[in-house]
Amino acid sequence: xxxxxxxxxxxxxxxxxxxxxxxxxxxxxxxxxxxxxxxxxxxxxxxxxxxxxxxxxxxxxxxxxxxxxxxxxxxxxxxxxxxxxxxxxxxxxxxxxxxxxxxxxxxxxxxxxxxxxxxxxxxxxxxxxxxxxxxxxxxxxxxxxxxxxxxxxxxxxxxxxxxxxxxxxxxxxxxxxxxxxxxxxxxxxxxxxxxxxxxxxxxxxxxxxxxxxxxxxxxxxxxxxxxxxxxxxxxxxxxxxxxxxxxxxxx
Amino acid sequence: xxxxxxxxxxxxxxxxxxxxxxxxxxxxxxxxxxxxxxxxxxxxxxxxxxxxxxxxxxxxxxxxxxxxxxxxxxxxxxxxxxxxxxxxxxxxxxxxxxxxxxxxxxxxxxxxxxxxxxxxxxxxxxxxxxxxxxxxxxxxxxxxxxxxxxxxxxxxxxxxxxxxxxxxxxxxxxxxxxxxxxxxxxxxxxxxxxxxxxxxxxxxxxxxxxxxxxxxxxxxxxxxxxxxxxxxxxxxxxxxxxxxxxxxxxxxxxxxxxxxxxxxxxxxxxxxxxxxxxxxxxxxxxxxxxxxxxxxxxxxxxxxxx
Numbered sequence: 127x128x129x130x131x132x133x134x135x136x137x138x139x140x141x142x143x144x145x146x147x148x149x150x151x152x153x154x155x156x157x158x159x160x161x162x163x164x165x166x167x168x169x170x171x172x173x174x175x176x177x178x179x180x181x182x183x184x185x186x187x188x189x190x191x192x193x194x195x196x197x198x199x200x201x202x203x204x205x206x207x208x209x210x211x212x213x214x215x216x217x218x219x220x221x222x223x224x225x226x227x228x229x230x231x232x233x234x235x236x237x238x239x240x241x242x243x244x245x246x247x248x249x250x251x252x253x254x255x256x257x258x259x260x261x262x263x264x265x266x267x268x269x270x271x272x273x274x275x276x277x278x279x280x281x282x283x284x285x286x287x288x289x290x291x292x293x294x295x296x297x298x299x300x301x302x303x304x305x306x307x308x309x310x311x312x313x314x315x316x317x318x319x320x321x322x323x324x325x326x327x328x329x330x331x332x333x334x335x336x337x338x339x340x341x342x343x344x345x346x347x348x349x350x351x352x353x354x355x356x357x358x359x360x361x362x363x364x365x366x367x368x369x370x371x372x373x374x375x376x377x
Numbered sequence: 378x379x380x381x382x383x384x385x386x387x388x389x390x391x392x393x394x395x396x397x398x399x400x401x402x403x404x405x406x407x408x409x410x411x412x413x414x415x416x417x418x419x420x421x422x423x424x425x426x427x428x429x430x431x432x433x434x435x436x437x438x439x440x441x442x443x444x445x446x447x448x449x450x451x452x453x454x455x456x457x458x459x460x461x462x463x464x465x466x467x468x469x470x471x472x473x474x475x476x477x478x479x480x481x482x483x484x485x486x487x488x489x490x491x492x493x494x495x496x497x498x499x500x501x502x503x504x505x506x507x508x509x510x511x512x513x514x515x516x517x518x519x520x521x522x523x524x525x526x527x528x529x530x531x532x533x534x535x536x537x538x539x540x541x542x543x544x545x546x547x548x549x550x551x552x553x554x555x556x557x558x559x560x561x562x563x564x565x566x567x568x569x570x571x572x573x574x575x576x577x578x579x580x581x582x583x584x585x586x587x588x589x590x591x592x593x594x595x596x597x598x599x600x601x602x603x604x605x606x607x608x609x610x611x612x613x614x615x616x617x618x619x620x621x622x623x624x625x626x627x628x629x630x631x632x633x634x635x636x637x638x639x640x641x642x643x644x645x646x647x648x649x650x651x652x653x654x655x656x657x658x659x660x661x662x663x664x665x666x667x668x669x670x671x672x673x674x675x676x677x678x679x680x681x682x683x
Contacts, residue, residue, distance in 0.1 A: 134479045138465070138472075145467040223461035227524065230425050230459075231480040232452040370428045374388065 127236045135233070135241025136248070142218070143211060143249065152210045153249055157203060157257025164196050165264035172272045182273070190277060193265065194340040195333045197283045200258050202326045204294040207250035209322070212302025213315035215242040216372070221312070226373060235367045239303060239360075246299040247292075254291050258283070285345040293352040298322045300359040307367050378403045378532060378563045379424065384433035386419050393419040395587045396433065401580075403531075404561040406554070408568060408578030412679055415584045417567040418460060421534045424565070425457050437532060453481065456525030460536040460567075462517045466510035470501055470520050473509060474527055481528035488527070495523040499553065515546030522553065532563045539570060551577060571671045581671075589678045598668040606643050606650065607667040608636045611660035620657035624649060637667055 143149045168189070177185055219225040228238070262278035270276050302319035309315050329348065332338040379401040386394045394416035401407040409417050422428045424435060426448035435442035437451045464473050471492060478488035496502040499519045509517060518538060525533060538554070539547040547570075554577055557564060568574050574581050575594045582591040590597055610617065613630050621628050621638060626646075628638040636654075640646045643666060654661060669677075 131480060134476065138468070138476045141472065142465060142467055222466060223459075223463040224465055225463070226427065226459045226461070227457060227463045227477070227521075228480075229427055230452060230455075230457040231477065232449050232482070233480050234449075373422065373427055 127234060127240070129240070131233055131237040132240035132244060135238060136244035139211075139215065139242065139245030140249070143214075143245070146214070149210055149214070149249075153207060153253040156207065157253045158260070160199055160203060161257040161259075161261035162264065164199075164261060165268050168192075168265065169268045169272070172268070177273070186273060186275065189269070189273075191336075193277050194282050195330065196261070196265075197258075197286050198330050198333055198340055200254050200261070201286060201290050201294050202323060202330060203257065204250065204254050204291040205298045205323045205326045206320075207253055208246040208295055208299040209302050209316055209319035211246040211249065212242070212299045213306050213319045214312050215246060215303050216306040217309065217312045217315050220310070220372060229369050229373065235369065236364055239363050239367055242303045242306075243296070243299045243360075246302065247295050250299070251292055251295045254295070255287065258287055258291075281342045282340055282345065285342045285349070286340075289349045290345055290352070293349050293356055294326065296356045297352050297359065300356065300363055304359065304363045304366060307363070307372065378405070379407070379435075379437055379565060381424075381435040382433055384420070384423065384435050385431045386416070386423055386428070387431045392586060394423070394584075397584070397588055399582055399588060399591060401563060401565060403563055404558075405580065406558050406564040406566060406578045408566045408574035408581040409584055410568065410571065410574055410581055410675055411584035416586050417584055418536055420584070421457070421536050421565065421567060425455055425534055426451050453528070454530055455532045455534060456528070456530035458521050458525045458533070458535045458538055460540065462521040464509045464517055464520060464524070467508055469506045469508055470496065470512070471505040473520065474524055477524050478527045483528050487529075491527050491529065492523075495526060498556075499523060499549070513546075515542050515549070518542060518546065518550060519553070522550065526557075530562070532565070533557065534565045534567075536567045537569065538566070539568070539573060547573070571675055575671045583675060583678050585679050589681075590674075594671055595668075597674050598671055600674065604640050604643055605667040606638045606640050606647055607663075607665045608638065608650070608654065608661060609663040609665075610634050610636065610654070611662060614658065616657040617654050617659040620653040620659075621650065624653055626650070 216225070219228060262283065266276040266278050298319070301322045302315065305318035306315040309318065329338060333340050338344060379399075382398050384394060384397040385392065397420060409420065411417050419428070423430050424437060424442060426442060430443055438454060440447035440451045442448070442451065465476070468476070474492045474496075475488055478491065483491065493502065496505055501516060501519060501523070504512070504516070509520065512520065522535070522538060535554070539550050542550065551573060554564065554566070558577070566574070566578060578594065580591065580593050581597060583589045583597075590600065592600065611634065613634055613636060617636070618628070618630070621636065626638050626640065628636050630636060638650060640650075647664070651661065651664065
């Protein structure tokens with residue numbers, strides 16, 4: 127496999143995505159809503175009434191659990207953002223009738239798929255990181271002003287952002303590219319792709335009801351599971367990418 | 378250069394191409410004619426290693442179609458213009474070509490030179506930075522042909538390159554194909570346009586799932602009715618027809634003053650025919666070779682097959 131060819135395909139896709147407004151919106155609006163909306167909620171939730179010093183440790187402990195759960199929203203975001211790009215990747219080529227000349231070039235299935243994965247991965251993970259930085263800065267500003275302490279950065283968010291988020295983005299991207307190669311329109315690909323968010327939402331709910339604690343150790347276990355699934359999905363994507371079927375059966 | 382032997386492709390119970398055996402030599406322009414659904418596009422897709430064959434054999438240059446290692450090599454030496462132009466509409470013409478040039482592993486210098494050379498040749502250089510979506514259908518078609526040439530392929534597969542173009546653009550594309558022919562590239566041309574096939578192609582194959590006929594345009598046209606010499610006279614008299622009969626040739630009288638005579642070797646027989654007619658007092662105005670048009674041949678062969 128020639129990695130530079132995958133990069134050529136990814137760069138072409140970046141150029142194409144820049145012209146698709148709905149992709150830009152999903153990459154900008156959703157992370158901004160989370161990163162600005164949540165600190166505002168906390169600001170309003172704490173209010174202006176002074177907290178008695180005796181209750182402060184309990185309030186901070188409760189808030190820290192909430193912040194951990196909020197941090198996990200960025201994992202969900204990493205699962206959500208690549209869907210629109212990944213779903214468009216193969217279906218988009220087919221819709222624009224560009225797949226036939228692309229497949230006629232001396233480019234392997236693996237190079238094409240890796241290019242598509244990179245094209246969905248990099249913008250998505252960049253958007254998540256940008257959102258997370260804004261979120262942490264604002265949240266620290268809120269806790270510093272209201273409660274006199276800063277929570278971010280910490281080991282939990284470090285594991286989330288440096289390990290769980292990239293692995294989840296790869297997972298979602300691969301899943302979207304696989305569904306994109308198996309269905310014939312972008313909307314269906316997006317709907318199938320959205321299924322990937324469900325198990326992540328289940329983990330989020332489990333943290334909210336204190337069923338799972340988001341310690342760095344637990345996050346590493348979750349990340350290891352995602353890593354195994356990533357490897358399996360890449361093999362599956364190569365096995366299920368049938369250029370002949372895509373060319374002859376899609377109308 | 379291109380060789381197939383009993384090449385067959387089935388989609389389920391439907392046979393798209395059956396027992397196709399043909400040979401296209403180096404530098405030859407081979408035209409593939411046939412009605413919709415005759416298997417022309419399927420044939421090109423098989424030869425371009427886009428879809429597999431069900432049975433039979435095919436070779437491009439020295440490489441075997443169907444062998445995955447050879448298919449990568451085949452893709453490097455062929456250029457494909459599919460029936461849908463398939464360009465990235467939001468990218469510029471230059472960016473489209475540059476993208477494919479990279480995938481075909483052309484060097485930076487080669488890409489720059491090729492893109493500039495072909496875009497200038499087809500008068501697209503001035504609009505190279507415009508998004509393709511702003512191009513007319515004809516401009517897109519020309520760009521799709523340039524894309525297929527970006528890596529300087531020896532063999533070019535063109536699937537209906539002039540379909541849906543206005544006559545002026547058709548002529549531009551046709552002239553460009555003739556330029557490529559002069560460069561000694563092997564061209565495999567799928568077309569519905571009989572006039573185009575007759576003007577451009579060295580040989581023509583008529584496909585209707587099976588290869589119905591194959592030959593030069595002249596051979597195909599002669600195959601329907603044989604060769605005929607048409608003699609226009611001031612007047613066809615019994616003396617003139619008698620002279621032709623004495624030569625042992627069959628003829629018909631057409632439009633009152635024309636004799637259409639069956640000949641097997643006109644280059645040898647025509648001088649004798651002329652002498653006999655003149656000796657019989659006939660006043661010859663014109664002599665032409667008469668044969669069926671390619672359209673007549675095509676329609677007859679396709680209808681017979683159906």
